[in-house]
Amino acid sequence: MVLGAFLWSGDQKPAAAPEAPREALVDVLDGPGGNERVQIDVTLFAPADTPAPAILLAHGFGGSKDDTAAQAKELVRRGFTVLTFSSRGFGRSTGEIALNDPSYEVTDARQLLDWLARQPEVLRDGEGDPRVGVTGGSYGGALSLLLAGTDPRVDAIAPLMTYNDLGQALLPNAASRDRIGGSTPADGATANHGVFKQAWAGMLFSAGSSPQQRSDPRPQAPPPSDGGAGGFRSETINQPLTCGNFTPQVCAAYTEVAQTGQAGQATLDLLDRISPKSVTANIKVPTLLVQGERDTLFGLDQSDANARQISAAGGKVKTIWFAGGHDGASPDLALRERIADWFAFHLGGVPPVPDPGTGFEYDIAGRPQRNGEIPVRTVSAPAYPGVQAERTPRFALQLRGPVTQVVNPPGGSPAATSSLPGVGEVLDAAGSFGRSLARDLPGQVAVFRTDPLASQLLISGTARTRLSVASVPGQPATGDAVLFAKLYDVGPDRQRSLIGNAVSPLHVVDLPADGTPVEVDVALPGVVHPLETGHRLELAVATTDQAYAVPREPAVHRIGLAGDSSVSVPSVRGATTTANTVPVAPLVGIVVIIAAALVAWALSLIRRKSTDDVDPLLADTPLLIAGLTKSYPDKPAAVQDLSIRVERGQIVGLLGPNGAGKTTTLRMLLGLLTPTSGQIRMFGHRLVPGAPVLSRVGSLVETAGFLPHLSGLDNLRYYWAATGRPMLQARFDEVLQIAGLGTAARRPTRTYSQGMKQRLAIAQAMLGLPELLVLDEPTNGLDPPQIHQMREILRRYASTGRTVLVSSHLLAEVEQTCTHVVVMQNGQLVTAGSVADIVSVDGEATFRVDEPEQAAEALRTIEGLGPVETDGDLVHADLAGHSAAVAVNVLVASGIAVHQVGPRRRLEDAFLQLVGEDHR
Numbered sequence: 001m002v003l004g005a006f007l008w009s010g011d012q013k014p015a016a017a018p019e020a021p022r023e024a025l026v027d028v029l030d031g032p033g034g035n036e037r038v039q040i041d042v043t044l045f046a047p048a049d050t051p052a053p054a055i056l057l058a059h060g061f062g063g064s065k066d067d068t069a070a071q072a073k074e075l076v077r078r079g080f081t082v083l084t085f086s087s088r089g090f091g092r093s094t095g096e097i098a099l100n101d102p103s104y105e106v107t108d109a110r111q112l113l114d115w116l117a118r119q120p121e122v123l124r125d126g127e128g129d130p131r132v133g134v135t136g137g138s139y140g141g142a143l144s145l146l147l148a149g150t151d152p153r154v155d156a157i158a159p160l161m162t163y164n165d166l167g168q169a170l171l172p173n174a175a176s177r178d179r180i181g182g183s184t185p186a187d188g189a190t191a192n193h194g195v196f197k198q199a200w201a202g203m204l205f206s207a208g209s210s211p212q213q214r215s216d217p218r219p220q221a222p223p224p225s226d227g228g229a230g231g232f233r234s235e236t237i238n239q240p241l242t243c244g245n246f247t248p249q250v251c252a253a254y255t256e257v258a259q260t261g262q263a264g265q266a267t268l269d270l271l272d273r274i275s276p277k278s279v280t281a282n283i284k285v286p287t288l289l290v291q292g293e294r295d296t297l298f299g300l301d302q303s304d305a306n307a308r309q310i311s312a313a314g315g316k317v318k319t320i321w322f323a324g325g326h327d328g329a330s331p332d333l334a335l336r337e338r339i340a341d342w343f344a345f346h347l348g349g350v351p352p353v354p355d356p357g358t359g360f361e362y363d364i365a366g367r368p369q370r371n372g373e374i375p376v377r378t379v380s381a382p383a384y385p386g387v388q389a390e391r392t393p394r395f396a397l398q399l400r401g402p403v404t405q406v407v408n409p410p411g412g413s414p415a416a417t418s419s420l421p422g423v424g425e426v427l428d429a430a431g432s433f434g435r436s437l438a439r440d441l442p443g444q445v446a447v448f449r450t451d452p453l454a455s456q457l458l459i460s461g462t463a464r465t466r467l468s469v470a471s472v473p474g475q476p477a478t479g480d481a482v483l484f485a486k487l488y489d490v491g492p493d494r495q496r497s498l499i500g501n502a503v504s505p506l507h508v509v510d511l512p513a514d515g516t517p518v519e520v521d522v523a524l525p526g527v528v529h530p531l532e533t534g535h536r537l538e539l540a541v542a543t544t545d546q547a548y549a550v551p552r553e554p555a556v557h558r559i560g561l562a563g564d565s566s567v568s569v570p571s572v573r574g575a576t577t578t579a580n581t582v583p584v585a586p587l588v589g590i591v592v593i594i595a596a597a598l599v600a601w602a603l604s605l606i607r608r609k610s611t612d613d614v615d616p617l618l619a620d621t622p623l624l625i626a627g628l629t630k631s632y633p634d635k636p637a638a639v640q641d642l643s644i645r646v647e648r649g650q651i652v653g654l655l656g657p658n659g660a661g662k663t664t665t666l667r668m669l670l671g672l673l674t675p676t677s678g679q680i681r682m683f684g685h686r687l688v689p690g691a692p693v694l695s696r697v698g699s700l701v702e703t704a705g706f707l708p709h710l711s712g713l714d715n716l717r718y719y720w721a722a723t724g725r726p727m728l729q730a731r732f733d734e735v736l737q738i739a740g741l742g743t744a745a746r747r748p749t750r751t752y753s754q755g756m757k758q759r760l761a762i763a764q765a766m767l768g769l770p771e772l773l774v775l776d777e778p779t780n781g782l783d784p785p786q787i788h789q790m791r792e793i794l795r796r797y798a799s800t801g802r803t804v805l806v807s808s809h810l811l812a813e814v815e816q817t818c819t820h821v822v823v824m825q826n827g828q829l830v831t832a833g834s835v836a837d838i839v840s841v842d843g844e845a846t847f848r849v850d851e852p853e854q855a856a857e858a859l860r861t862i863e864g865l866g867p868v869e870t871d872g873d874l875v876h877a878d879l880a881g882h883s884a885a886v887a888v889n890v891l892v893a894s895g896i897a898v899h900q901v902g903p904r905r906r907l908e909d910a911f912l913q914l915v916g917e918d919h920r
């Protein structure tokens with residue numbers, strides 16, 4: 001689940017009624033100096049029987065204590081007192097985000113333990129010492145490790161889906177000139193000069209980039225029940241808005257890496273200080289490590305490192321790899337119960353449970369079934385190999401393939417699609433997940449293959465291989481090579497599936513200019529995957545990947561196999577049981593993101609083959625269509641000889657009966673259909689499929705689909721990440737403000753009404769604030785108030801100087817919203833012009849006046865005027881070529897007050913007449 005912000009739910013056995021949750025704002029000293037205070041927003045959940053052992057429950061990055069309330073209630077039903085809290089800079093908590101810095105978030109958590117020790121609902125081991133366990137997912141999981149390594153009062157921890165080394169997680173380098181010889185299942189390389197994981201890092205940074213305004217500098221009285229004293233920090237943060245809620249140090253580090261793709265020493269020192277690896281040597285309390293197998297943010301190697309380091313320190317460690325992660329499902333009810341069992345055994349004070357031991361378990365997910373479930377088998381081993389048991393068994397598979405010359409294109413584009421956040425598989429024809437989305441680009445990849453397997457082989461951990469990398473004399477070279485290694489499962493039908501939907505970035509430095517090859521050991525992504533009989537492994541080494549920052553300079557490299565030319569595959573043996581199933585339904589919305597990634601990949605591939613034809617005289621014209629025709633064999637032309645021009649600031653309504661060619665026209669101007677003849681120019685650029693100018697266009701031409709368990713904002717982040725563009729260009733805050741979603745943007749989309757989903761779809765189309773916005777039936781399924789809101793959204797967007805082209809059947813709304821209309825019928829243009837011109841084409845006008853009879857008599861004095869008739873306080877007149885201003889002057893001269901003047905016809909009347917369907 002995105003950013004680790006878990007929403008755990010599930011049914012539990014009934015128990016005694018717990019106490020009502022108690023909320024408080026707890027004062028904590030702020031930062032190393034401790035001269036000021038910030039406030040941490042907390043909620044204390046207590047069972048019926050107290051005092052009880054406590055659980056400090058931390059949330060994921062970008063979330064708040066509200067995200068963990070459901071899990072807190074589950075733990076309360078097990079007999080624990082639970083404290084949830086919003087970490088500094090999130091929710092209602094004040095202070096700046098320091099990414100679990102020991103001097104900030106970790107110190108905050110230590111002061112929360114002080115507060116817990118003063119609460120009567122909490123069991124204590126001594127004065128100021130609560131009996132307490134700590135757990136949390138992702139960001140919260142790292143906090144549990146850092147707190148256990150710095151505060152001896154922590155009695156047990158259960159970190160989930162988290163990291164050991166944040167530097168290696170966000171700037172990984174899986175290539176090492178030294179041999180990688182670890183004995184654990186997922187031990188990876190930890191080389192310097194990492195490759196920036198820009199898609200995930202951008203999403204994380206944007207989650208903390210909404211600045212909190214704290215403008216009252218006066219000290220405040222302590223809140224009730226906080227047990228503290230003194231005022232809290234309350235001031236306006238004096239730093240750039242681009243830094244959001246982050247400390248200046250974190251902001252500077254992200255800015256450096258986002259702009260350069262590299263981390264300087266100050267950034268590396270910061271990442272080391274805030275990583276759990278800095279304290280794992282001090283963790284001696286029982287530790288349950290739960291890591292996801294579908295996780296391109298924090299892979300299995302991060303859990304492996306935590307297991308090795310805590311075990312070496314003397315800690316009692318149990319490791320579980322489950323069939324989920326940041327790219328998949330959250331821990332299910334059964335796994336959450338086992339986490340509660342861990343605390344029940346090690347904290348006591350609740351009904352006793354058996355010793356959960358120190359074993360190792362991992363899930364093997366099968367192919368999705370037609371009922372929407374993924375069968376899961378669990379393998380259980382008595383201990384984690386290489387730590388509490390013998391080293392991990394490994395099997396060598398011979399690789400074959402020639403030395404291949406690969407190109408890093410100028411600017412690093414087009415780029416391969418592999419490990420974008422949340423994107424990995426697509427529905428197959430049977431409606432099941434399983435077809436890999438990953439695509440490598442010709443000329444950018446070297447491929448090596450094994451023979452088909454004679455028997456099944458289970459991969460459970462990090463495979464390894466050895467590669468040879470060289471520059472090509474006489475070709476562009478930088479002295480470095482940034483590459484991306486990945487393993488595919490290739491079936492007898494040649495269908496390829498990227499195992500784990502993950503890649504290993506490689507940064508090989510100091511390549512000799514004379515072409516002498518450099519050999520490196522490579523740690524491939526940690527995965528759990530069964531290789532069936534008759535299948536083979538394919539090792540692909542590519543020069544680009546949309547999820548990572550790649551060199552902008554062009555270069556050519558030679559990639560080959562080295563050493564014994566094999567891939568070493570780990571396979572941990574154990575007892576197998578059928579554990580559970582994983583529902584596919586929460587993943588269905590990913591298909592929309594996948595489709596976006598496929599489009600981005602296809603466009604980038606085609607872009608390389610296209611030339612840009614520009615007319616400088618049209619550089620400021622959003623859209624010009626000239627002689628556009630789309631025809632099919634043995635059918636009437638869907639669009640025939642269409643020519644229109646759309647200017648900046650216009651809201652243009654595209655009208656026509658069903659079958660008029662509106663949707664075909666929209667698809668052609670988005671590059672989804674190729675015209676038979678004619679041309680389309682956007683901002684002077686002739687449009688071809690994949691043209692770069694399409695990046696200036698936003699569109700909604702189908703019903704949008706969203707991940708129901710994610711917030712609206714996170715859905716937008718996923719969608720934007722799939723485009724491969726920098727997160728800072730998305731303009732999330734602005735599009736959400738234009739769309740009018742407000743605080744609802746942080747709620748799960750499953751709670752949205754149809755109108756809110758449609759506004760979110762419009763916001764998605766507006767990401768990056770494109771200069772041309774194309775919408776097909778944006779008011780579908782909306783009630784009148786929601787339609788009114790949509791009208792205001794489009795007006796606000798056009799008021800920024802941008803252009804909107806909207807297709808709609810609601811003529812009254814088009815009349816009130818649009819400045820111009822284009823009417824089509826049978827694929828041809830009927831008319832185009834301003835709304836006022838279209839509705840007044842027959843010269844009839846209506847006047848709202850105080851004295852309608854006197855007004856009618858006055859108008860009849862105008863020579864050559866047509867029929868004049870009254871209708872209540874309205875006077876209708878056929879001006880017969882006269883301007884409305886002449887008629888108004890006559891009425892005013894006659895002493896008649898004129899309140900309103902306009903065309904008599906509605907747009908609907910004009911439309912029906914124009915398309916020959918006026919049945920009146």
